[in-house]
Amino acid sequence: MIEFSDVGKSYPDGTVALQSLSLTAKAGEITVLVGPSGCGKTTTLRMVNRMVDPTAGKVLLDGVDVSGQDPPTLRRGIGYVIQNAGLFPHRTVLDNIATVPMLRGTGKAEARRHAGELLERVGLDTRMANRYPAQLSGGQQQRVGVARALAGDAPVLLMDEPFSAVDPVVRADLQDELLRLQSELGRTILFVTHDIDEAIRLGDMVAVLRVGGTLAQFAHPSELLAAPADDFVAGFVGRDRGYRRLQFVGAGELQLKDFPSKGDGWLLVVDDDNRPTAWRQGDEHVALGAVHHEGESLRSALDAALSSPSGRGVAVDDDGRLLGGIEPEAVITLLHSTDSSPGAPLAEGEGALR
Numbered sequence: 001m002i003e004f005s006d007v008g009k010s011y012p013d014g015t016v017a018l019q020s021l022s023l024t025a026k027a028g029e030i031t032v033l034v035g036p037s038g039c040g041k042t043t044t045l046r047m048v049n050r051m052v053d054p055t056a057g058k059v060l061l062d063g064v065d066v067s068g069q070d071p072p073t074l075r076r077g078i079g080y081v082i083q084n085a086g087l088f089p090h091r092t093v094l095d096n097i098a099t100v101p102m103l104r105g106t107g108k109a110e111a112r113r114h115a116g117e118l119l120e121r122v123g124l125d126t127r128m129a130n131r132y133p134a135q136l137s138g139g140q141q142q143r144v145g146v147a148r149a150l151a152g153d154a155p156v157l158l159m160d161e162p163f164s165a166v167d168p169v170v171r172a173d174l175q176d177e178l179l180r181l182q183s184e185l186g187r188t189i190l191f192v193t194h195d196i197d198e199a200i201r202l203g204d205m206v207a208v209l210r211v212g213g214t215l216a217q218f219a220h221p222s223e224l225l226a227a228p229a230d231d232f233v234a235g236f237v238g239r240d241r242g243y244r245r246l247q248f249v250g251a252g253e254l255q256l257k258d259f260p261s262k263g264d265g266w267l268l269v270v271d272d273d274n275r276p277t278a279w280r281q282g283d284e285h286v287a288l289g290a291v292h293h294e295g296e297s298l299r300s301a302l303d304a305a306l307s308s309p310s311g312r313g314v315a316v317d318d319d320g321r322l323l324g325g326i327e328p329e330a331v332i333t334l335l336h337s338t339d340s341s342p343g344a345p346l347a348e349g350e351g352a353l354r
């Protein structure tokens, strides 16, 4: 757990990078710091490993004030990933990953063996082990950066715009990979980005900072989308927040319709096990399109409805058997009914169609 308690940072030239920040990044969660350029995100992150010391307040790591800790020792226990990976150019990929464990006393052979495992874990071919960073793509370098940060088995990871320098497709892959790794490893991650979409995708909790170093809102992503604290947060979160919010709302209470429910000539074709196979109108057969599976969010329910030739989405259970039809109006109605309790995230297993 990382706690910021009334933390401030002013520089001798009078710049106030951060003003009285208080927030807690819980153990095992990804806490994202997001905000416009210059709002103090990097300053906040670097206070954890003492690359920057606060001029007011305290930073506590698992309850212990970091100001009393020796910086090099502290840093060896904290993984750190930065934009452009920051790899050592004259060391091979394997040795980049093995560096911190060796500094902490692990033997070379063991450190390299573990580095090889981590290489696979972040989705890289072990044949890359003996390459130098310049012989990798930007996305591959970022993966090595993540592997290197994980190598010390540090429970805390600081990630400063780690995926900003790669194209959007690679970036989405890296985000998926981080979420997959995190579901296995459960590290305490403090993640800095200026991209609200990345924050919403990755964060268990998101802190929105404004220029001048003040906290505008600290909330679960679904709450940021549903109930931005003020105009600044609303503007930062963006115009299509209503649509993006759908992904955080479970479809468990969605009213399903029986088929066929409309006199528009569209019939749903099912096989002998009641699994939908196609749409039919007269002699014409049309592919099913996107289907909503139980347990998925309202976003998938709406997508199923909007992409269906009949205007009604198809909802199926885990075995692909028909549960009922989804009308877009039902999705909107359910979304509005959740307005009063926007903070509830879609828990695993929650949101199953009944």
Ligand SMILES: Nc1ncnc2c1ncn2[C@@H]1O[C@H](COP(=O)(O)OP(=O)(O)OP(=O)(O)O)[C@@H](O)[C@H]1O
Residues within 6 Å of the ligand: 011, 013, 015, 016, 017, 035, 036, 037, 038, 039, 040, 041, 042, 043, 044, 194
């Ligand atoms: N050594 C320094 N001396 C004076 N001002 C500084 C120093 N380091 C940072 N600042 C200022 O502190 C403020 C916060 O900087 P910081 O790097 O934390 O912002 P940021 O939100 O991470 O920005 P970006 O998204 O552009 O990286 C900025 O106004 C910056 O110019």
